Amino acid sequence: MQLDTRQRLINAGAHVFAERGFQGATIQEIARRAEANIAAVNYHFGGKAGLYAEVLGQQIEARREPPPSLADDPDNPAAQLRAFIGWLLPRVCGPATQFPLGQMQLHEMAAASPVLDKVVELLVRPQLTALREIVRALLPSNASDEVVRRHTLSVIAQCVFYHHGAPVLERVFPEVLLDDAEVAALSDHIATFSLAALRRAHDRAAT
Amino acid sequence: MQLDTRQRLINAGAHVFAERGFQGATIQEIARRAEANIAAVNYHFGGKAGLYAEVLGQQIEARREPPPSLADDPDNPAAQLRAFIGWLLPRVCGPATQFPLGQMQLHEMAAASPVLDKVVELLVRPQLTALREIVRALLPSNASDEVVRRHTLSVIAQCVFYHHGAPVLERVFPEVLLDDAEVAALSDHIATFSLAALRRAHDRAAT
DNA sequence: GAGCGATTGAAATGGAAATTTGAATCGCCT
């Protein structure tokens, strides 16, 4: 069945904004892909900015499920870390067509706009908070907030790298294809790598 | 002393392109900051694109020193890893005014252009190759290329994260100031974290 | 099927920004 013009514009906008960012996108291209007239953008959304806001709102809404948190299984933080990474990685490094939000965020980071604040508060901060509690449970109980923060960011860094670094990675390692199997293997590697480092920090503090 | 117009345009262009990217930058602003006439851009560089290429060329040239490599001290790969991270981190997360190339690369990654290829070949690949040899020396000798690559990327990920993630990080952790002392502490953390993970991978293979 | 608000379409309008132009000025050499 055929979606109405309004929704077709939102879908097309998601792809074009993801590819080119807000500035680089043209409503001509969006309208062409949506098989709609350019005037429809202004009619339905009041302008390019209105469409952008609407696209972002829908994208954020579409992936608002909470991440695995320590509360799910307080006695096994190592398993929770694996679960968290397995949950996050496909979300940040899946194909752009599947998760345009990631590409849009990348554009936002290069040219911050007010909507970046919205993305941070609604998406990034809850994820970071959940991960921090898992990491805290894996570190010695007297670890300072600063130490916990640095370890948390070391884990997150490995996950988002495959997203932020994609344009560079596919040039340096063109043979690596980020399909589902590769993402699963990566998720396993990142969890093992991080747990090894965290365990060692824990052991060292015990001596 | 006063630089000539050509060089003033390149310097001003570096800042403006770093802040706004190629698309977002206007030659009006560049000319204004360089205290030059907009026609000078076309006269000296043939256009905005020509100036961009020239800025990028100078920036790449300015930081072409080779990274610490395993050949410097083949018997102590752990120290080499520390040296490498201590070398790379200030280069990727220093202030934008000091290293505009980082900001420009971020813009490039969000909207890849032909010059990204140049950045990758001249800067990224040599650094990645050097780090890979260090990591290989820290892993069991029978580690596959794939395993070495993943561990290498886990190390790099932690370094570039503070650059790519800066706009988000300063919103989530506004209290963290990336001054020289913090960069040094981070460099130490990343090296310790990574060495712990690598050692553990090595020990596990030995059993 | 007539009327009417909601939507769509093609063609203007307007503004911002890159590029071009041609005259004015500078630096230097004789």
Place this chain on the structure above:
DNA sequence: AGGCGATTCAAATTTCCATTTCAATCGCTC
């Protein structure tokens, strides 16, 4: 000083794109 190529300047010109306009069409109610 005078000439000449290199450079700078202000003022067009052109291009690209968002937005507006207004006429045409659709979908629904009476």
